[in-house]
Amino acid sequence: MISFRTSPASIRSRDGCRSGLGTAITVAILASACSGPTTPAGDPGSDEDAGVVTAATLGEQVVLPTNDYLKLPQYRNADVEYGRMLAMQCRSCHSFEKTTPSVAGPDLAGFFGRGVGTVDGYPYSQALLESDFVWTPQALDAWLAEPARFLPGNRMAWAGLRKPEHRNAVIAALLRLTQEDAMSVKEEPGKKQ
Numbered sequence: 001m002i003s004f005r006t007s008p009a010s011i012r013s014r015d016g017c018r019s020g021l022g023t024a025i026t027v028a029i030l031a032s033a034c035s036g037p038t039t040p041a042g043d044p045g046s047d048e049d050a051g052v053v054t055a056a057t058l059g060e061q062v063v064l065p066t067n068d069y070l071k072l073p074q075y076r077n078a079d080v081e082y083g084r085m086l087a088m089q090c091r092s093c094h095s096f097e098k099t100t101p102s103v104a105g106p107d108l109a110g111f112f113g114r115g116v117g118t119v120d121g122y123p124y125s126q127a128l129l130e131s132d133f134v135w136t137p138q139a140l141d142a143w144l145a146e147p148a149r150f151l152p153g154n155r156m157a158w159a160g161l162r163k164p165e166h167r168n169a170v171i172a173a174l175l176r177l178t179q180e181d182a183m184s185v186k187e188e189p190g191k192k193q
Helices: 021-034 066-070 080-091 137-145 164-178
Strands: none
Touching: 066 164, 080 164, 137 164
């Protein structure tokens, strides 16, 4: 239920006239914040979909040890501190430790290299249960870009991160936060970890 501090009838324009416009704007803002993407995905094969990776187009993946992923330039050079801040959004639904029960999303401990939909006891959506891929940085990057487009029918109510550098920062942070084998990776001078 949504409650307003003032009644919609009390919203007035600058000239003192009552207006339903304020209410319409408020409702539109609230609706967009609670829903997924507002533009539908294009037809398969359209220019809009060119280069978009989905669960169906992900293809074969190579699973590497965490430290090998962290040596890749996009994660080695990512702003990990910013990624940790962004990853706090993940914590609102997921835990990063196995010992902490997750209510809204499966735990992310040992996430990379794990098959999709495999955390015991978590009630996955049918879309995730029917999927067959492994969580790698490549898969997570595509998921984080737009979860509903990557795997239609999943229940994750989050619009995604549009900027690749933000996704790289989150992935670099999650590689460090969720993996037991993530050792400190030597950094280039001047790069944050």
